[in-house]
Amino acid sequence: MNGESMQNVNYYLNQVSQIKNTLHEIMIEASHALNEFYLDPKTWDVSLKKDASPVTTADHHCHQLLTEQLTATGLNIPIISEENTEEETAAFKANPPEVYWLIDPLDGTSGFVKGTGHYAINLALIYNNTPIAGWITWPRTGLLCWAYGFQSFTSGCSSFDVEQPESIEHLVALKKQHPLVIYSSSTQNVRKLKVVESLKPIITDEAIVNLGAAVKFCALFQGYGDVYPRLGSTCLWDLAAGQVLLKARGGDIFRLDGTVMDYDFKSGVINTAFVAVADTKLKELPAIMSALNQVHQQLKLKKD
Numbered sequence: 001m002n003g004e005s006m007q008n009v010n011y012y013l014n015q016v017s018q019i020k021n022t023l024h025e026i027m028i029e030a031s032h033a034l035n036e037f038y039l040d041p042k043t044w045d046v047s048l049k050k051d052a053s054p055v056t057t058a059d060h061h062c063h064q065l066l067t068e069q070l071t072a073t074g075l076n077i078p079i080i081s082e083e084n085t086e087e088e089t090a091a092f093k094a095n096p097p098e099v100y101w102l103i104d105p106l107d108g109t110s111g112f113v114k115g116t117g118h119y120a121i122n123l124a125l126i127y128n129n130t131p132i133a134g135w136i137t138w139p140r141t142g143l144l145c146w147a148y149g150f151q152s153f154t155s156g157c158s159s160f161d162v163e164q165p166e167s168i169e170h171l172v173a174l175k176k177q178h179p180l181v182i183y184s185s186s187t188q189n190v191r192k193l194k195v196v197e198s199l200k201p202i203i204t205d206e207a208i209v210n211l212g213a214a215v216k217f218c219a220l221f222q223g224y225g226d227v228y229p230r231l232g233s234t235c236l237w238d239l240a241a242g243q244v245l246l247k248a249r250g251g252d253i254f255r256l257d258g259t260v261m262d263y264d265f266k267s268g269v270i271n272t273a274f275v276a277v278a279d280t281k282l283k284e285l286p287a288i289m290s291a292l293n294q295v296h297q298q299l300k301l302k303k304d
Contacts, residue, residue: 001128001150009127009150012099016125016133016148019073023123023135024144026069028160030062030105030121031139035162037061038112038119038140046113054109059083062105062121070101077101077125080265082237089269096265099127104237108213111186117166118186118212124240129262134244138215140166145218147248155248157222171209171224178207180284181225186212191231191299198291199229202284217242220278221249227285228276229292231299235269242276251278256293 001009016023037044037058044057063083070079078100080092092100101123106112108119117140125133125148133148142162147155175181180203185192196208211219219225220242240263243253253261253276261274273296277285 005128006150008099009132012125012127013132013148013150015075017154019075020146020148022073024146024158026066027121027123027135027137027144029069030065031137031142031144031160032162033065034058034062034106034112034119034121035139038115038117039163054113055083056106056109056113058112059106059109063103066103066105066121066123070103079103080237081105082235093265093268099125100265102126102131102237102240102263104214104235107238108215111212116186116212118215120214120218122214122237122241124237124244126240126263129264131240131244131263134241136214136218136241136245138218141168141215143168143218145221145245147221147244149244149248153244153248155221155245157218168219168224171219174207174209175224178204180227181207181209182288183209183211183216183219183225183228185230185232186210187232189232194295194299195229195231195292198295199288202287202291214238214242217245217276220251220276221245223249223278226278226282227288229274229288230276231273231292231296234271234274236263236265236271237269239271239274239276246276246278249278250280251276252280253277254289256289256296258289 046054046056067079078097081103104122107122111118121137123135124131135146137144142160142165145157147153216228256273
């Protein structure tokens with residue numbers, strides 16, 4: 001990154017620092033809104049998008065709340081959301097701004113609908129395809145994790161009161177029992193079963209945790225796990241905030257070819273397969289990457 005770009009990064013990071021408390025309040029307010037919907041299913045409806053993924057009244061409500069509140073900060077930064085209209089998304093893709101907010105107002109809609117409690121709100125600030133600030137709330141636990149920076153980071157976690165909160169003590173206990181804990185998606189499919197099978201020589205079954213949405217990044221950030229591999233498709237707004245959290249504690253998200261994940265909106269919103277790690281120096285990482293690459297190639301050959 002050249003000198004001018006670094007100046008721009010520092011400018012936006014300074015802006016974020018000045019309104020950090022406001023951003024926290026926005027995320028907490030949105031989390032309370034989602035929890036109210038979650039605890040009273042009669043207040044929301046569910047439908048299917050064109051890709052057959054579910055979307056609810058809560059998704060749209062939280063999208064509206066976040067976009068209005070972010071606009072009210074006065075930073076004049078464009079907003080890209082999973083719940084933008086097709087026309088808005090196409091316009092962004094045709095001419096992506098240099099800096100923009102990237103939000104997923106309800107990450108884990110399937111878990112929300114099923115009542116698992118595994119849903120999150122993701123907010124990231126992207127500059128030149130790189131996330132430089134990120135916030136994730138796990139609304140059912142009252143947890144907010146955040147980080148911002150580029151070469152050095154400011155980060156932390158805080159809690160907020162929620163009605164009928166869910167506990168994460170089982171995650172804390174599991175990490176105490178196992179030196180290596182791998183997080184996996186809550187979705188059961190052939191691809192995931194192949195991934196789990198490939199990792200058995202590296203880790204015991206008891207240390208593989210099924211957890212939905214971006215709450216996995218909260219767990220990794222807090223030290224309750226080590227790795228999150230994914231061969232299935234995800235979107236830009238699923239990972240960007242989590243990547244900043246991981247970078248702040250010495251981790252990152254890598255594609256299977258070893259390159260660091262970035263967010264070129266012009267190339268589309270779908271991410272490639274990846275491995276997210278809480279510590280890039282994890283000694284098992286090369287073996288995990290090798291195992292995943294083998295599975296990925298097998299699945300590609302089978303599909304072809």
